[in-house]
Amino acid sequence: MAGDSFLSDPSKKRKRSSKVTSTSKRSKGGRSTPVPSSTTPEYDEEISDVSDSDEEETRGQDEEGYNEDELSSDEEFADENAADKRRRLAKQYLENLKATELNEVEGHDFDAQDLDDDILSRRLQRDVAETKGYVYKFLGEKISHQFDDHIESISTRIGSKNLTSMTSHYPYLYTVSKDAELIKWDISGRKPQRIKHVKGGSKFFKLNTANVNANHHWEQINCVAASPDGKYVVTGGSDSRLIIWSSENLSCLKVLETRSAVNSIAFRRNSDQLFAACADLRIRTYSINQFTQLEILYGHQDDITDISALARETCVSVGSRDKTVMFWKIAEESRLTFRGGDSVEKKRKKKKTKPEEETVEEQEELPFHHEGSIEVVSMNDESHFVTGSDNGNIALWSLAKKKALFTERLAHGLQPRLLPQEASAETSLEIAGQQVPEPQPYSITAIHALPYSDIFVSGSFDGSVKIWRLDQEGLRSFKLIGEVSNLKGCVVKLDVVEVPDKKQIKVFVLLSKEHKFGRWLDKIPGGRNALVNFTFDI
Numbered sequence: 306m307a308g309d310s311f312l313s314d315p316s317k318k319r320k321r322s323s324k325v326t327s328t329s330k331r332s333k334g335g336r337s338t339p340v341p342s343s344t345t346p347e348y349d350e351e352i353s354d355v356s357d358s359d360e361e362e363t364r365g366q367d368e369e370g371y372n373e374d375e376l377s378s379d380e381e382f383a384d385e386n387a388a389d390k391r392r393r394l395a396k397q398y399l400e401n402l403k404a405t406e407l408n409e410v411e412g413h414d415f416d417a418q419d420l421d422d423d424i425l426s427r428r429l430q431r432d433v434a435e436t437k438g439y440v441y442k443f444l445g446e447k448i449s450h451q452f453d454d455h456i457e458s459i460s461t462r463i464g465s466k467n468l469t470s471m472t473s474h475y476p477y478l479y480t481v482s483k484d485a486e487l488i489k490w491d492i493s494g495r496k497p498q499r500i501k502h503v504k505g506g507s508k509f510f511k512l513n514t515a516n517v518n519a520n521h522h523w524e525q526i527n528c529v530a531a532s533p534d535g536k537y538v539v540t541g542g543s544d545s546r547l548i549i550w551s552s553e554n555l556s557c558l559k560v561l562e563t564r565s566a567v568n569s570i571a572f573r574r575n576s577d578q579l580f581a582a583c584a585d586l587r588i589r590t591y592s593i594n595q596f597t598q599l600e601i602l603y604g605h606q607d608d609i610t611d612i613s614a615l616a617r618e619t620c621v622s623v624g625s626r627d628k629t630v631m632f633w634k635i636a637e638e639s640r641l642t643f644r645g646g647d648s649v650e651k652k653r654k655k656k657k658t659k660p661e662e663e664t665v666e667e668q669e670e671l672p673f674h675h676e677g678s679i680e681v682v683s684m685n686d687e688s689h690f691v692t693g694s695d696n697g698n699i700a701l702w703s704l705a706k707k708k709a710l711f712t713e714r715l716a717h718g719l720q721p722r723l724l725p726q727e728a729s730a731e732t733s734l735e736i737a738g739q740q741v742p743e744p745q746p747y748s749i750t751a752i753h754a755l756p757y758s759d760i761f762v763s764g765s766f767d768g769s770v771k772i773w774r775l776d777q778e779g780l781r782s783f784k785l786i787g788e789v790s791n792l793k794g795c796v797v798k799l800d801v802v803e804v805p806d807k808k809q810i811k812v813f814v815l816l817s818k819e820h821k822f823g824r825w826l827d828k829i830p831g832g833r834n835a836l837v838n839f840t841f842d843i
Contacts, residue, residue, distance in 0.1 A: 443758070443759050469526060473813065479538055481528070485524065524544035533572055536551070541581060543566040574614070604642070613684045630682060671714065678694060680693055681751060685757075692752070696746050697714065755801045770789050773785055816837060
């Protein structure tokens with residue numbers, strides 16, 4: 306095999322003469338070789354040069370793009386050591402960064418040297434931070450100053466029946482609803498514009514194997530996600546189906562069946578890998594480009610209601626009433642389990658560990674509510690994530706610690722106390738007043754963190770969306786920097802979109818008349834199905 310001409314280096318083969326090659330091959334066989342005739346060398350030279358002539362003929366068909374330096378590129382760097390190679394690749398990488406940024410600022414006046422320095426420092430910091438998975442977008446201070454002025458919110462009414470989820474891939478946004486409708490929006494302008502929609506129903510109960518484009522959901526759609534390259538849109542529903550759509554015309558490309566309802570899906574950044582959280586306590590991973598399922602992850606003991614992922618081959622999920630958050634390491638085939646379940650005992654332990662100065666009684670002690678379910682989750686960076694619970698808790702977690710780093714209790718406050726006649730059927734107001742239950746907290750129904758930034762937003766059915774900022778020193782806590790109120794409905798999904806050309810971020814809030822998974826909420830006064838957006842300058 307070592308002497309096989311098909312496995313040898315062509316460049317080395319051209320350097321050798323045909324006589325040496327043929328002699329070496331025959332000598333290895335141990336056979337006596339007759340002396341070649343005078344015509345043999347010429348014939349051998351013609352054969353050995355066939356590949357060369359073919360290559361020249363092929364390259365001759367494309368004379369314009371041909372460069373002789375390409376032939377000797379391997380020979381040029383043949384004597385290069387590892388340090389020289391790293392130096393050469395680094396220079397090439399910096400030149401590519403300059404070329405990319407210069408194309409973006411083309412047509413503007415600038416100092417070339419200052420621009421080069423700014424380009425390299427900014428892009429290198431961003432690339433290194435994203436590669437390592439660190440928070441590097443510190444936008445909280447800029448956004449907090451803008452709450453001094455009036456934040457204009459733009460509301461767009463949607464005729465769908467009870468919205469459930471949305472996703473964005475700028476300049477487009479996609480919404481889904483309980484009546485199995487998928488809508489595509491253009492969000493490049495001030496107000497979202499409806500472009501196209503497709504609607505399912507009971508007539509799609511059976512799969513059409515003859516014509517894949519004719520398929521759709523036949524029950525409510527619970528979740529939607531757009532692929533990082535913008536080519537595909539994936540939806541998951543209560544009909545145990547994942548459907549892959551073309552983002553251009555919303556035509557069905559493939560139907561992937563699961564064993565139970567799909568509650569939440571998330572794409573890995575810059576990849577076609579999809580994570581799907583299902584009601585059968587399993588997480589399924591898919592390759593969307595290949596339309597195939599990769600593997601199944603087990604671990605949760607209750608319904609998986611939300612899932613989040615960033616650039617690495619990891620994801621984080623919440624198991625609702627099992628009160629656990631699981632961080633999945635796909636490549637290592639392992640997981641980390643974080644246990645919630647905030648209780649009075651845990652609260653007392655935290656008070657004992659605090660310094661005496663910090664244990665001063667608060668002016669007004671808020672009532673404590675036990676945590677019964679962890680509902681939503683979103684990743685801040687590759688090692689930090691935030692969760693929202695049914696008792697109004699928002700918790701910040703880190704991979705370095707099994708317990709929550711910081712917990713904000715009653716993040717959206719308490720619901721109004723019921724009137725005696727609303728709480729009891731007693732005719733006596735005195736007796737009815739004794740039966741009025743304690744006010745319950747507003748559960749966290751949606752949470753979203755802008756990837757690799759220090760801000761995240763949360764929503765409930767209290768009519769407001771709150772913006773929080775992580776502490777820059779160690780990312781060990783967070784605080785409220787502002788809120789946008791007067792929102793009519795239950796917040797079922799939040800999304801934050803970066804608009805680099807305008808140096809803005811747009812916050813999109815999806816409102817519904819009821820919770821995405823059921824109808825157990827009381828009727829919300831003035832509730833509507835709408836898409837609300839507001840903008841911050843960064």
